[in-house]
Every structure is written in C-alpha cells, then in structure tokens.
Amino acid sequence: MAGRIKIFDTTLRDGEQSPGCSMNINEKVEMALQLEKLNVDVIEAGFAIASPGDLASVQAVARAVKGCTVASLARTMEKDIDAAWEGVKNAASPRIHTFIATSPIHMQYKLKMTPEQVLERTAAMVAYAKKHCSDVEFSAEDACRSDWSFLVRVIAAAIKNGATVINIPDTVGYSTPDEMHALISHIRKNVAGIEKVDISVHCHDDLGMAVANSLAAVRAGAVQVECTINGIGERAGNTALEEVVMALNTRKQYFDLECRVQTKQLYRTSRLLQAIIGIAVPPNKAIVGANAFAHEAGIHQHGVLAERSTYEIMTPESIGVPQNTMVLGKHSGRHAFEDRLKVLGYQLEKEELDTAFEQFKALADKKKVILDNDLDAIIGNKVVEGPEAYHLQSFVINSGNTITATAIISLDSGGTIFESVSIGDGPVDAAFKAVNNIVGMDLSLSDYSLHSVTEGEDALGEAIVKLNYKGRTAVGRGLSTDIIESSIKAYLNGVNKLIAETGGE
C-alpha cells in the first residue's frame, strides 16, 4: 500500500511574511477556508507573537477551520509559545510549532548562544510547549548547514521532551537533492526515538531546488512537506505546494506515495492567492501558469490532437482549470446556473448564491456568452469584501488624444452621495484623482495592472491596484467588462480596506 505524505501549508506564515504578500485578517480567513477545501493536512496560520494583528488572525483561522490542523510558529521562548497557544487553542486540532537555529553561523552570530545552550533551550521549550498542546512540532532552523552529530543530539532532545513532528528546514535554500536525501537518511538512522515522530522538510528556493529537495527528502522517509501556494515565501520563496502535489500524483508509480489534497482545487487556490496579494505567477510557472497546458509549436499541437498523452503528462482538468466551452448566457435560468456551479465544485449558501446569481445576470447583460472562467472570476476569486465605506454609484469619463481626460465620479457612503470632478493624465488617473478628492486621504498608488480574465472582445477585465496609506499597503481588485469601471472598483476596494484598517484617519 502506498505511504501517505502530509501537506503542511505555510502560505499564511512563511509566505505572508515575504515582501508584498501581506494579507489582512479577512483575506487570511478566506485563504484558510480555501486551503481547507484543498484538503491540506496542516495550515500554519501565522507567527502569533509578531503583533496583536497576527495573533488575531491566527485565532480567526483557528476558529474558522475545522478539517485541518492549525499551527502557529513560536521561537523557543516562553512568551512566544504562550502567544502561539493563545492563537491556536480553540482550533479543532491545534499545533505549536517551535524553532531554534542549529547551524554554527546562526548560533554564533544571530543567537549568540553556544551549542550546549541551544540544546538545553530546545529541551526546555519543547517540554514547555508540550504542557499546553499535545501536538508540538520542532524545527532546527538552518538544519542543512548544521553539524550532523549536533543536529542528531538536538533532535533527540526535542523528541525526548515530547515533540511529535521534527522539521528539517533548508532555511537558505543551499542544499542539493542528494544532500537532502543523505541528511534525512542519517537522521532516521541515528536519532533515538525518531520512529515515533513524523519527519518533515521545509525547503527554500534560493537555488531553484526547493521542490526537488523536498521530494528527495520524501524518498528518504520524510512524511510531511512544508510548502506554500505558488511557492511564495522569503527571498526566492518556498517549495510550491502545487508542484509537490502534482509530482506525487503524476509520478505515483515512481514515488508510491499519496497525499489527501484535492487536486481539482489547486488552480482555484492559486488564483485566489494571486487575487488577494496582487502578485501574478509567471505564465510559464509549472502547474498553475497560464501556459502550463498551452501547446504552441505546430508539431506539439499535431501530437496532442492525435493523442493528448504525446505531450501532456497531466490534464488541466486534474487541477481544476476552468473549461472555455460555452456554458451559460443571458437566458439561462437559476437552475442552469446552480448546476454549473456544482460542476465547478462550488457549494454556496443561499445568500451567497443570490448575490452570485445577481452578478451573473448583470454580467450576462453585457457579455453574450458566460464561460467557466467568468464564473470563476465573479465567484471563485471574488474580491475579498470587508466593510464598504464607499461604493461606486456612477462615473462619466471624457477622454481622447487631443483633450485632457476628465472624470466625474459619484460615490455612495452610507446612503449619502458624494460627487467630484477631476482632470488627469488619462482616464484612469483622472478617475483615481476624483476618488481621492472624495475620500480625502493621502493615498499613493504603487502598482496598477489590468488583464483580461477570458478571451474575446467582451472579456472580463480584472484590474489590480496596490495602494499605500500611512505605512500600510492594500491590494484592491475590480472586475468588469469595462476596463475603466474595473479600475475604479479596484481602487475603491483598496481604499475600503485601508479605511477598515486605519479608520481613514
């Protein structure tokens, strides 16, 4: 019987702490619920001690998620471990994840501790964490640059004091697959009590080998892989979850291992993360990139038409890529709409379904044919809504190559209508300036992008903006068949998030 690999997702912790990837509490919960649908084994929800906001997010994820273990990270310090426990104690299945560095370079320059002190701290803090929680993961940070005999002693001490999972991080992405295989084999052979715990691996991608290193560890007997959606994370990122999962699936006979991830949710999860953080994956990204299943060369197209498996080792359907066949139109009724959503794997509550149907009807008025991609765009990757301080009422744009662009914008705020007129360097700039006049905040726009979600002249355009205000950044997203409308909606989505976080003061 095939062995089982556990998937530990750290998108909300290691991924979220990397530049440009921060998420607010609503976004983290939305992402966690999608990870639950994806059926990962563990969600690392954050680093609870980092700030009151981080603690609140870990608590919110712990309350919302029922089907996976929820973990919080902690240094080997009592105050960190207390905060981590505060974060996860209400989870259906809580875990404390505590770590300390074991490499000479980290111990000497970062921790300023001797190896013996690190050993003692490990034993004491794993025991301390164990008093709170039966499930304790211990990570030896920078394990791959540590002295192997010292590492063996530290891991043995963690196990003796109650660790249930031992994680071996390649913190700086320095290892090669052969070295990783040798290290895990050495640990399995030499650590007392290792057979009682799960061995985990956590690889960074600095040399582009994170996925290969994780799979090498698995071949050597690791049973948990730590990874992130789209491979986001510190510096060059972490092991990409979708790549590990599809390698295990596509090369089942080679690995003889299984994981419980619902692969049909992979594409949707990747798209949701891109929408939340406003960072698109490159088109050639393995598994979830736009070109991952595109065959351009004539010889390849010919082969695929004759027999898909000539050039396709896995199908787009297996990761849930929506199909671009005509599905619904203006005259489709609620039943057809609901049926299609079921096929796509959505289970919506009545209220969500009502809103979704309204959005669908509004879109069908503008767009002849509604494809699965459109449904995914309006429902699956929906804009994460918080409280809406301002809502777009109407806009009028006057623009051309011989006149200065002018925008008249009306916004509804709690029933009161505010209107402003502004000129700008093009229609989008004029519209954003008119919004600024109304909301009266000193906002700066650090990023703006626009892309079409589906093909055709009446495709849905998705605008993504990054707005900064008083040291905070928010990603806003807007969808419409009109690119100016999607841009204004994206801008307002970002403004509303910043108001929710700062009060707009």
Ligand code: KIV
């Ligand atoms: O990269 C790393 O070493 C980590 C640990 C805290 C697990 O993220």
Ligand code: ZN
């Ligand atoms: Zn890491």
